[in-house]
Amino acid sequence: SQTIHQWPATLVQPVGSPLSLECTVEGTSNPNLYWYRQAAGRGLQLLFYSVGIGQISSEVPQNLSASRPQDRQFILSSKKLLLSDSGFYLCAWSVLGLFSGANVLTFGAGSRLTVL
């Protein structure tokens, strides 16, 4: 069966510090991978998605970047965090593509980031 791992689960970072969140998927090949952010009281916002190694699409301009160095690995990064980067970051994967009518997402457990 497929599993998705995401870490760290919780982190507190000072403004201006770097960030690296990692996500890996097991039990499947060539998954579609996503990074979402959920701010308090708001819906999930799609940040990045990837259909393959090295292929990253950014949904909103921001202080963050994503990379996919391996088929089942997705990394979210920042060189200098802002206060507004605080939130709950969720990695997700799907078999079908972002635009597929039958696309169903499976989420990782999330990483809760507090920027102070």
Next chain:
Amino acid sequence: RKEVEQDPGPFNVPEGATVAFNCTYSNSASQSFFWYRQDCRKEPKLLMSVYSSGNEDGRFTAQLNRASQYISLLIRDSKLSDSATYLCVVRIPVGGTSYGKLTFGQGTILTVHP
């Protein structure tokens, strides 16, 4: 107007009650529809898809009203374990294409009490 809008609640209901949530969407060309459930400080998980003719899964019934552009989730015989945030998810077309992207509502909080 938000693309997908939900009443944030909270809805506080006793065990055994029936509760219904609505979710409205702004784009009449929207395609697939889903309900996800998110427990406190956890990740969202798919609860059920919403089909045009309506569908039921145990105590849960989902319906789609395209004319009025809303979907609904009905929970019968509420259990304490139903307490969670329920997220409405709509596939909204991108530009003039036939493709759509999943867009999440902000969620409706449900608390079921003894």
